[in-house]
Amino acid sequence: MIEARNLTLALGKPPARTEILKGIDLSVQAGESVALLGPSGSGKSSLMAILAGMERPTSGSVRVAGLDFDRLNENQLAIARRGRIGIILQAFHLLPTMTALENVAVPLELAGQTDAFVRARAELMAVGLGHRLTHYPSQLSGGEQQRVAIARALVSRPTLLFADEPTGNLDGATGREIMDLLFARHGETAATLFVITHDRVLAARCDRIIELADGNIVSDSIPA
Numbered sequence: 574m575i576e577a578r579n580l581t582l583a584l585g586k587p588p589a590r591t592e593i594l595k596g597i598d599l600s601v602q603a604g605e606s607v608a609l610l611g612p613s614g615s616g617k618s619s620l621m622a623i624l625a626g627m628e629r630p631t632s633g634s635v636r637v638a639g640l641d642f643d644r645l646n647e648n649q650l651a652i653a654r655r656g657r658i659g660i661i662l663q664a665f666h667l668l669p670t671m672t673a674l675e676n677v678a679v680p681l682e683l684a685g686q687t688d689a690f691v692r693a694r695a696e697l698m699a700v701g702l703g704h705r706l707t708h709y710p711s712q713l714s715g716g717e718q719q720r721v722a723i724a725r726a727l728v729s730r731p732t733l734l735f736a737d738e739p740t741g742n743l744d745g746a747t748g749r750e751i752m753d754l755l756f757a758r759h760g761e762t763a764a765t766l767f768v769i770t771h772d773r774v775l776a777a778r779c780d781r782i783i784e785l786a787d788g789n790i791v792s793d794s795i796p797a
C-alpha cells in the first residue's frame with residue numbers, strides 16, 4: 574500500500590534550512606494499522622504529509638496505492654488523493670458555517686457523488702451522531718466534532734486513513750472513545766491506518782509501531 578524509498582525533506586532557506594527527514598525507507602501492507610511515535614519535532618507530521626500526497630519530498634520516491642506520487646502533477650495528485658486518502662487532524666478543521674451533515678456530504682458532492690447526502694447521513698449514524706445531523710460545529714462537543722471529522726474522512730471510502738494526533742484536543746475518556754471508534758471503523762473498512770500519537774498505550778493497539786527520532790526511523794516493531 575505504501576512504499577517509500579530514501580525520503581528526505583529539507584525546508585527553509587539557508588541559514589534556516591532544516592533537514593526534517595533524513596532518508597526514510599518504509600513499506601506498509603494493505604489493511605495494516607501503524608502507529609507513528611516520536612518526540613516533538615522528529616518529523617512525524619512531515620512524513621505523514623508526504624505519504625498523504627500533501628507535501629513533496631526533497632528527494633526519494635513514494636508509491637501509494639499503486640501510484641507514483643513523484644510522477645503526478647498537483648492536479649493529478651489532488652485527484653489521486655480524492656477517494657483514496659482520508660485525513661483526520663488534531664484540530665478537527667470542520668467548516669463552521671456548515672452543519673455536521675453538510676461538513677461530511679459537501680466534499681463528497683463536490684467530488685461528483687450524486688448520493689453524497691445519503692452516504693453522509695449513513696456515515697454519521699455509524700459514528701454515533703445520527704441525532705446531531707443539523708448541529709453546527711460550535712454546537713458540538715470536541716468529541717462530537719472529531720466524530721464528524723472521522724465521518725468526513727471515511728465517507729469517501731478511502732483505502733488509506735491518516736490520523737495526526739486525533740485525540741490531542743480531547744480529554745482522556747473522550748480520546749479513548751474516539752480511538753475505539755477509529756479502530757472499529759478501521760476494522761470494518763479494511764483501510765490501511767496510520768496514526769500519529771504520543772500515547773504508547775494507544776500505539777500498542779496498532780499492528781505495528783514505528784518510532785522516529787531526528788528525521789530517521791529508529792525502530793519498527795510489533796507491539797507485545
Ligand SMILES: Nc1ncnc2c1ncn2[C@@H]1O[C@H](COP(=O)(O)OP(=O)(O)OP(=O)(O)O)[C@@H](O)[C@H]1O
Pocket residue numbers: 584585591593611612613614615616617618619620
Ligand atoms: N516550513 C518549515 N520550514 C522549516 N522547518 C520546518 C517547517 N515545517 C516544519 N519544520 C520543522 O520540521 C521539524 C519536524 O516537524 P513535524 O511537524 O514533522 O514534527 P512532529 O514530529 O510531527 O512534531 P509534533 O509532535 O510536535 O507535532 C520541526 O523541527 C519543525 O520545526
